[in-house]
Amino acid sequence: MTSRTALTATKSAPLPSVPESELAVAVEYARAEKATATRKAYASDFRVFRAWCSERSVSSLPATPASVAAFLAAQATQGIKPSTLGRRVAAIRYAHKLAGHETPTGSEAVKATMRGIRRTTGTAKTCKAPVTADKMRAMAAEAPNGLIGLRDRALLLLGFAGAFRRSELVALNVSDLTECEGGMRVNIARSKTDQEGAGVTIGVAPGTVACPVKAVKTWIAAAGISEGPLFKPVTKGNRIVDARLSAKSVADIVKRYAKRIGLDPVAFSGHSLRAGFLTSAAAKGASVFKMMDVSRHKSVDTLRGYVRDAELFRDHAGTGLL
Numbered sequence: 001m002t003s004r005t006a007l008t009a010t011k012s013a014p015l016p017s018v019p020e021s022e023l024a025v026a027v028e029y030a031r032a033e034k035a036t037a038t039r040k041a042y043a044s045d046f047r048v049f050r051a052w053c054s055e056r057s058v059s060s061l062p063a064t065p066a067s068v069a070a071f072l073a074a075q076a077t078q079g080i081k082p083s084t085l086g087r088r089v090a091a092i093r094y095a096h097k098l099a100g101h102e103t104p105t106g107s108e109a110v111k112a113t114m115r116g117i118r119r120t121t122g123t124a125k126t127c128k129a130p131v132t133a134d135k136m137r138a139m140a141a142e143a144p145n146g147l148i149g150l151r152d153r154a155l156l157l158l159g160f161a162g163a164f165r166r167s168e169l170v171a172l173n174v175s176d177l178t179e180c181e182g183g184m185r186v187n188i189a190r191s192k193t194d195q196e197g198a199g200v201t202i203g204v205a206p207g208t209v210a211c212p213v214k215a216v217k218t219w220i221a222a223a224g225i226s227e228g229p230l231f232k233p234v235t236k237g238n239r240i241v242d243a244r245l246s247a248k249s250v251a252d253i254v255k256r257y258a259k260r261i262g263l264d265p266v267a268f269s270g271h272s273l274r275a276g277f278l279t280s281a282a283a284k285g286a287s288v289f290k291m292m293d294v295s296r297h298k299s300v301d302t303l304r305g306y307v308r309d310a311e312l313f314r315d316h317a318g319t320g321l322l
Contacts, residue, residue, distance in 0.1 A: 037167060037247075045091035048075075061099055065107030068092060072110070076117045085117060128269040131254065131276035132283075136160045139257035140210040147222060148234045152253050154219035155231055157212035159250065159273035161204045162186055163295040166250035166270030172230040174220065184213045188296070202294050278306040 046060075049071055053060035058067050072085055093105040104110065131139065136156065143153035159169050168188055176187040184204040206213045216230075223232070223240055233241040233249070247270065254272055255265035274295065281291050288303055297303055 041087060042091035042094055045088040046095050049088060049092055061095060062101040063092065063096070063104050065104040065109045068104050068107075069109045069113040072113050072117065076121065082114070082118045082121055085114065089114065128272050128275070129263075129267040130279040131156075131160060131258070131268065131272040133160075133276070133280040135258075135261065135263070136273075136276060137210045138261045140215070142257055142260040147238050147240065150215075150219045150222050151231060151234055152257065154212070154215040155245075155250065155253060156257060156273065157207070157210055157215045158186075158204065159270075160277050161207070161212040162202055163274045163277040163291075165274060166247045169250055169270075169273075170229075170231055170245045170247050174225055174227055174230050177216065177230070179213065179217070184216070200296060202296070275306070278303065282307040 049063075049068075050060040052071050052074065053063065053067060058064075060067075068089070072089070075085055075088070076082075089105050089110065093103045096103045096105075140153050140157055143149040143156070155169065158164070159166070162169075171190070172186070172188075176189070178185040178187075182203060183206045185201055186204055187199060187201045189199050204212055220230075225232070225240075228242075229244040231245040233243055233245055235241065250273075251270040254268050254270055258268040258272075259265040278291055278295060281294075282288075282303075288300055288307065291297075291303060291306075292300070295303070
């Protein structure tokens with residue numbers, strides 16, 4: 001389902017009388033309401049629902065509460081996680097809103113089905129392992145001297161030192177970086193918690209053993225990049241592709257270097273860089289507010305888990321009891 005289809009799907013809406021050029025502008029604004037990654041996820045989820053409905057010759061748009069509830073139950077029996085099902089509910093709701101239809105997901109039947117699924121299967125999240133400072137130093141040391149290695153080393157160290165989300169990391173341009181006396185200032189134009197693009201600048205501290213500032217400068221010089229995307233694909237023939245590295249590539253790089261230092265790559269992801277910085281900073285006793293300056297979390301509660309994990313055995317109540 002495209003946004004154009006959704007916006008023109010309601011017969012009672014006055015959109016057909018609107019000039020095509022003006023409708024196209026409205027479509028683009030409607031599409032921009034959600035982040036690109038969210039739109040892709042919603043589109044994928046709705047395709048799953050639409051295929052399920054098609055197999056049973058029932059309508060997917062508009063859909064009935066009974067159809068949505070049955071779909072969720074069928075997905076749960078196939079082992080789909082509650083978190084994924086929750087996103088699919090959101091996708092179905094969003095599709096109906098765009099099309100001007102009443103949303104079936106607000107029905108008690110659908111809500112009760114989701115509650116039952118969560119109660120039956122549990123809602124515990126499978127968290128990826130953090131790349132803590134010691135692991136990061138080891139991973140960076142494994143990067144070879146060629147262009148691919150220089151890029152990977154810069155990406156890993158900067159991703160860790162700036163507690164970057166992978167989407168933020170690959171969105172960086174050379175012009176977003178400014179070297180300064182204390183290290184490097186990095187401008188983040190847009191992020192998950194800043195969809196309207198207000199922008200924020202963070203400071204990246206230099207390192208003594210594995211310096212992110214030096215690694216980034218070395219990569220830029222070797223690649224001959226003066227503008228545009230900071231991180232680009234590199235072919236096996238050492239040719240730099242004039243394109244932006246994908247977010248998935250960040251996860252692949254993290255997994256590859258985790259394997260090189262003897263870790264299970266399945267346990268790591270792109271988020272491991274961000275989680276690793278926060279876990280390491282908490283273990284070192286860094287102020288939560290200073291951590292938030294780098295990670296840009298909006299709530300202290302969100303960071304509480306990282307601090308708790310880092311201090312799990314510090315001044316433990318059971319120490320010395322047995």
